[in-house]
Amino acid sequence: MTVWNSLERSKTLRLLRNKVVPAVLRKLPRAAWLPLLALSGCGNDFRLFHPVGQVAKAEWYSTLFVTGIILLIIIPTTVATVLFAWRYRKSRNASFDPTFTYSLPLELAMWGVPLIIVVILAISTYSSVFAVNPSDPGLLHGHGAAGAEPALQVDVITTDWQWLFIYPQLKIATIDTLVVPQGRTVRFALTSATVTNDFYIPQVAPMIDVMPGMRTQDAFRVNRTGDYEGFSADFSGAGFSWMQFSTRIVSPATFKSWVHETQASPQHMNYAEFLKIAQPKINKSATPAYFSDADPDLFNKVITAVERGLVFPVAMAMGNGK
Amino acid sequence: MLVHLQGPWSPWFGRLTLGDIPYTNPVIIFAFLFTVVAGIALAVPVLYYRKLGYIFREWLCSVDHKKIGVMYIILGLVMMFRGFIDGMMIRTQQVTADGPHSPGFLSAQHGYLPPAHFDQIYSSHGTLMIIFAVGPILTGLGNIIVPLQIGARDMAFPRMNAISLWLSVSGAMLIMASLFIGDFSTAGWVGLIPLTELPYSPSVGVDYWMWALQISSIGTTLNAINIITTIIAMRAPGMRWDRLPIFTWTTLSTNIIGLTAFPILGVALALLGADRYLGTHFFTGGQGGNLMLYTDLFWIWGHPEVYFLVLPAFGIISEIIPTFSEKPLFGYTTMVAATFAIAGVAWAVWLHHFFTMGAGPWVNTFFSVATMLVGIPTGVKVFNWILTMYRGRITYTTPMLWSVSAILMLLIGGLTGIMLANPAINYTVHNSVFVIAHFHCMVLLIAFAIFAAIIYWFPKVFGFRLDEHSSKRFFIFFVLGTVTVFTAMFALGFMGETRRLDYLYDPQWLPLLIVEEIGIVFYCISVGYFFRMLYVSIRDRGRNQCGADPWGTARTLEFLTHSPVPFYNFAVTPHVNALDELAWRRANGHADTPPDHYEPVHMPNSSMIPVIIGVLSFGFGFGMVWRIWWMAGFSLLAIIALIILGSFMPDPGYTISPEEMREMEAQHRAPGIMADSHPPHPAAEERLV
């Protein structure tokens, strides 16, 4: 085909092939540390490059795979754009052929090749969606059978603008701090007492919306300890920017003693108490609070109340106003 | 039954009190002074040269599609300027409010904007840029170019065309009013639900947003009807479908989207209005409402809307690349097919905006694959552009520079778009600034195409070229700004920065935020060059006059008639012989053949009704926002009365006789868009209404 013939003849390409590429290849061993530096040197800033837990890892591998596949088509296209734009400028007096306006093989290729790429991507999407599906990640299946501990249940309720975490099995609750044991599946049920938020712990938990009157789910399991930052990712009003919660993944022993400690907290959490803490409040330094004797059914009570029309109105001065 | 409101209400002024005018806020005062100075700078020359009557008669009451197009573009550019200032303020707030130890100024705890103010600014930034800047500019270009490309004298419904324009203007004015009277929505350009409901947004902000969108979307719908009818019914003889210029094709497809999508937005906003005004529960968490219904409705409009914007941009690129490559467009038929494929698939992908809302894996997979399918026709377009350049003879005028850069932006936007289309990836970057960077690649690609189009078609409309020297510098700094800001933003997305943050808790983001701020400096410089370009071009207009085809290699019908285009467009309706008619005539030596005889030409009269409807719809919107019922009611009744009245008033138009036409054509330069109305018909003025 004419395109490839002329590419063959291109002086630029010959230069690339004979000089530039070999030179780069020779230098490569020394240059190889550069991207590594970029990844490790910049270190933990790039949170998404350092996933922890199976679900987050699978998501990151999807990112790499999908990006790689699309680059197969984006890179040549970019190169061709730049090359043609440069090569065929008038002042260069390159070959000129105003009759080249149609070519059946090229047309077939330009529909066909992207189609093949999309088919590959569709298959990978299909499998990854089921693997990391927030409400029931396929990756966490089959675990928890015989002998292993059952999943830890955490009910999450967002208010304006705090996070309430309830551990119904343990009858404790916390505000703006999430503590879970390593190596055990954690399952979340989420709802909001006011507006929509988005539950997000960048390296750990996939994003999922938290909506009033509705129940969404999320899950993860992390096999090492560590501290992570979680926050709301979906704008929810004046206090949104301060809606962080610390996430501590601790050893089972530490978790056990933390639970004991919390169960001794003088503050209790039940529906009446909830109505008090759910009033609009900006918790600027995400100060945690701990509650014992938490009502294991509080989550359902709040959903039901919100479905019946419970709202926590935001005062004019707090919500808007300049 | 009306809902209970926080705060006072009175029959005459509704919710409006003196306290709603934020005269204590220094930022607002500055904005107010700026607006006043700009207003005076415009008003003084108009009054000095006694042009008030001219502007009213020749512009505000005009039904000429070119003038309406130009006014659309002016509206869009002014709104884009304000949107740009908003963007600058957002970036500056974020760079000063990063980390718990970042200082606070002007009563903000971090940075210089308290959350309530910051949230209004990003909400108005998005609303302005998408609905009131890019949208009107593209509509304006369609208005100017489409009738010329198909050899028509005007749009199918000239008066309705003016009504569309004035509805858009009145929506934009509502947003401007919100800056100085009351406040604007804090719930983003998408109107996050249920944040927009009364208990969570008790002030008038959401109402401003809602009515501004509602009013302008009616304008857009009317305009879509107009353009579709024009393209179907008013093509010159010989303009068969297979000879339709590609920009006209993309405008047709885009307006089919517009006609079918905008009413959905209207319904979503009307239901939200019912919730806010009548106390219904369509979208509340409680009492039977379902907030997901709003999210679905919004994006069933919202996704087609983004293609509504991008398709004309594709059309512009497809016109400019052949002109400056001196080659016909590669694969015309495929290009049209790809356009309609994109428009069609755009209907079936809306759920990709909320993969995280908890739909099941099968649903997410379906919408994911549908979204990726859009990539195929989009890719086809890129390949066709590249192959148009292949073996071309490319001259790098500024429109061509913008177009080639737009292709590169599209490649990056497409790459990241397909990444986002995979739910597994989306769960990690949805609502992060990665998404912001993705769609800014896309929206800036549209902006690139817009700047290309303005420079490309400006000489056609005004008869002189824009200054290449400063317009190239405008281009360079704008691209530099874009690369700097959005490379950093992609990186910040991977660092986990989410969108709409007034205060950023992570000090590690600071270096990249500073890089973004540097990009903003480049943008500022480019805006300076933009104004310089306008100034120099107007100053030197005598030197830069141009003929029918200012570029020498244009291919389509609009470059057949004079520059500036006379009010009657073509002296005789052209007969079309080929795709790329001008190129065909040039090749066959017919480009400059004068017509052998003239025929009477029938033209529509100007009318005052559209601009009055515009003013009244502003009154209606303002009345509804502040719940001043008498004002809203009066305006609405008056609009209805005017429309009925207008329909019964015959508009005979007027006719240009062959002799008059010969006389005008014989003049050295055709009477252009700035010229006073055409002396032959003083009667036209009497029939202004």
Ligand code: HEM
């Ligand atoms: C190949 C084509 C494209 C693909 C595959 C694509 C994909 C996506 C996806 C999946 C999202 C959702 C991201 C999220 O919120 O998690 C998105 C958002 C967005 N896209 Fe695209 N997109 C494409 C083209 C475009 C074009 C042409 C435009 C504009 C003209 C555009 C404008 C937007 C906007 C404005 C948003 C964000 C809306 C918001 O949440 O504020 N996209 N895109």
Ligand SMILES: [Cu+2]
């Ligand atoms: Cu979309």
